Amino acid sequence: MSDALLISNAVLWVIVLALVVVVFALTRQIGILYERVAPMGALMLDQGPKVGDASPAFELATLQGPMVAVGQTTTGRSQLLFFLSPTCPVCKKLLPILKSISQTESRWLELVFASDGDRPEHVEFQRKAGLTDFPYVLSQDLGMAFKVGRLPYAVLIGEDGKVRGKGLVNSREQIESLFEAKELGVASVQQYLDQSA
Amino acid sequence: MNAFNLITDAVVSHALGAALSVLLLVGAWSKLRDLSLFRANLENYQLLPDGLVAPAAVLLAAWEFTCGLAVLLSPGSALTVLATAALLLLVTGAVVINLLRGRTNIDCGCAGLSGHSGEQQLSWALVVRNTLLLLALFIAAAGHAQRTLVWVDYLSVAGATLALLGLYVAAGQLLVNHPRLQAIKRS
Numbered sequence: 001m002s003d004a005l006l007i008s009n010a011v012l013w014v015i016v017l018a019l020v021v022v023v024f025a026l027t028r029q030i031g032i033l034y035e036r037v038a039p040m041g042a043l044m045l046d047q048g049p050k051v052g053d054a055s056p057a058f059e060l061a062t063l064q065g066p067m068v069a070v071g072q073t074t075t076g077r078s079q080l081l082f083f084l085s086p087t088c089p090v091c092k093k094l095l096p097i098l099k100s101i102s103q104t105e106s107r108w109l110e111l112v113f114a115s116d117g118d119r120p121e122h123v124e125f126q127r128k129a130g131l132t133d134f135p136y137v138l139s140q141d142l143g144m145a146f147k148v149g150r151l152p153y154a155v156l157i158g159e160d161g162k163v164r165g166k167g168l169v170n171s172r173e174q175i176e177s178l179f180e181a182k183e184l185g186v187a188s189v190q191q192y193l194d195q196s197a
Numbered sequence: 198m199n200a201f202n203l204i205t206d207a208v209v210s211h212a213l214g215a216a217l218s219v220l221l222l223v224g225a226w227s228k229l230r231d232l233s234l235f236r237a238n239l240e241n242y243q244l245l246p247d248g249l250v251a252p253a254a255v256l257l258a259a260w261e262f263t264c265g266l267a268v269l270l271s272p273g274s275a276l277t278v279l280a281t282a283a284l285l286l287l288v289t290g291a292v293v294i295n296l297l298r299g300r301t302n303i304d305c306g307c308a309g310l311s312g313h314s315g316e317q318q319l320s321w322a323l324v325v326r327n328t329l330l331l332l333a334l335f336i337a338a339a340g341h342a343q344r345t346l347v348w349v350d351y352l353s354v355a356g357a358t359l360a361l362l363g364l365y366v367a368a369g370q371l372l373v374n375h376p377r378l379q380a381i382k383r384s
Binding site (some may be wrong): 091 | 237300
């Protein structure tokens with residue numbers, strides 16, 4: 001009798017743990033589903049201007065005042081558009097990395113920060129984060145044009161005004177993979193990662 | 198066996214203690230591994246002056262790690278209960294202040310088993326979650342060996358610990374899903 005109870009107990013634990021794993025997998029899948037269905041929540045790899053397409057052109061005022069050409073640059077350099085927000089921790093983590101990249105790659109690359117929302121908040125953020133040397137633009141239309149869903153999001157635009165790479169970036173590797181994407185001519189960070197995996 | 202004895206039975210308290218300890222250790226580990234991210238998360242709560250954010254981030258992560266070890270090694274000691282309860286109350290207080298400010302769109306920065314950064318936003322569910330963790334801490338501390346443990350008890354502890362952790366991760370995923378569901382409903 002007690003053997004029977006022991007065995008049933010052990011069997012039940014195995015089943016309980018298996019069910020917990022299944023429940024987790026289901027919640028995860030539902031989450032992915034929500035994200036795909038949500039209007040602004042998705043990775044949106046297939047939306048917005050495609051890699052290789054001409055980038056939409058904007059003429060925007062930076063927080064400091066001067067105008068900057070976004071999309072179709074006139075300086076002959078490529079442009080890295082970095083979409084961020086003052087409340088996005090991963091964005092803040094990437095700022096020192098971006099600053100060092102902009103220094104080492106300044107020969108061919110210019111860095112533009114983009115966001116939208118409350119102007120005073122962004123001015124304060126720009127000052128605190130030490131971004132006053134960079135063009136920083138606020139434009140909802142810009143984010144809409146590139147269908148930016150989640151942050152931090154980066155778009156690399158070639159010196160010819162064509163989109164060369166874009167995607168959600170969470171690390172130095174992913175930013176650098178945008179440059180790789182430009183050289184290799186692949187469509188996105190995610191595609192690049194898939195290929196190299 | 199009355200209800201109190203059942204709840205403080207060694208199997209229940211050991212399982213709760215072990216699960217809580219793993220939560221704290223994994224949470225602390227992932228914060229220490231990416232301190233710059235945790236600093237940014239902490240800054241986001243807008244509770245500390247700029248100069249204090251960096252030391253506070255190290256302190257909080259180290260504190261969490263110490264609590265994880267303490268709950269694992271000596272769950273019954275008054276010092277363990279005090280330090281861990283203080284940590285839980287402190288972070289829950291920080292969440293509540295920001296919820297009352299209406300800042301529900303910021304990242305909780307919970308890290309570890311709570312999912313990747315940027316996924317879990319502040320909500321009252323986090324307050325409920327932390328209350329449950331506090332309860333688990335007290336039960337783990339109140340547990341005592343009132344009977345001789347046999348090997349099948351260890352099977353129960355191992356099974357229950359894994360099941361609790363699995364449920365925690367699944368519940369965390371539901372919290373991650375919730376704002377996405379709201380976004381769909383709004384559209």
